Amino acid sequence: MKKDYETMTVGEIVADNFGNAEVFDKYGIDFCCHGSILLPKASQKAGADMDEVIKDIENLAPIATENIDFKNWPLDLLADYILKIHHRNIRKNGPKIQELLDKVCKVHGENHPALYNVQVLLRQSLSDLNQHLDKEELVLFPYIYEMVKAKLDGATLPKFHCGSIQDPISVMMSEHDTEGERFRHIEKLTNGYSAPEDACNSYQLVLQQLKAFEAALHQHIHLENNIVFPRAIQLEAELQEHP
Structure with missing residues (x-):
């Protein structure tokens, strides 16, 4: 099932798959201390294109099965x-x-x-x-x-x-x-x-x-x-x- 990342906080996205932390690090999105912020706002705050962030997350997902749940x-x-x-x-x-x-x-x-x-x-x-x-x-x-x-x-x-x-x-x-x-x-x-x-x-x-x-x-x-x-x-x- 495709996830609606726009309605998720950045903390939830990383909790769902810690491999996503690499994507947030790439775009300068703070997922730990400010994990309660929704992805759209977090992307805007970091000056990142949210669509590109989501694209990278979705491309990472198939190879992220080794991350601890x-x-x-x-x-x-x-x-x-x-x-x-x-x-x-x-x-x-x-x-x-x-x-x-x-x-x-x-x-x-x-x-x-x-x-x-x-x-x-x-x-x-x-x-x-x-x-x-x-x-x-x-x-x-x-x-x-x-x-x-x-x-x-x-x-x-x-x-x-x-x-x-x-x-x-x-x-x-x-x-x-x-x-x-x-x-x-x-x-x-x-x-x-x-x-x-x-x-x-x-x-x-x-x-x-x-x-x-x-x-x-x-x-x-x-x-x-x-x-x-x-x-x-x-x-x-x-x-x-x-x-």
Whole structure:
């Protein structure tokens, strides 16, 4: 059945097939932090021809069968995936990238002063992300697990010291917006992660690592904003309706 992409949000389109993220990246459409925007408005905001975007999505669809169908995963399995893949990788890879960037700045910073700005932005990002991950791991995700268990056991909605789950979710989404904007700035400062002619191997490598880090962060934010958070809010509502 042919999909009516014009009536779908960009978050829904990527949740339907994560391969579509490549198309949105091509046209500069933000599907993670602004995933609730309908495709026509998102295309207009990015200065993209919506018909061309849809054409690329439809051409991609037949070869995108290898993408993981996250939207049909159980909610607690999605939480496991985010914690064990995305959170671990941020904590493992982030400091390594920062260390390499610090070395590159010492060698190339004088000729490429924008590197110092990238250095500051990445350090701020890793500090904020560490606190962000702590809040998800210690507050939000444990409650999601409790709600899933309550649903399976036919129990009532468990008590939550934050009130509604929508309260911490709104904080997480705001922090996602901050990180999305920060990495858009990093991308701009590095000219789309393009290495200058005088770049050494380490300079080229750190740009590749920053690009990969941002791509993984986009998937992380997309999974939470467009799949996990809406389903958690829906689950809370279901448990409230059936005490």
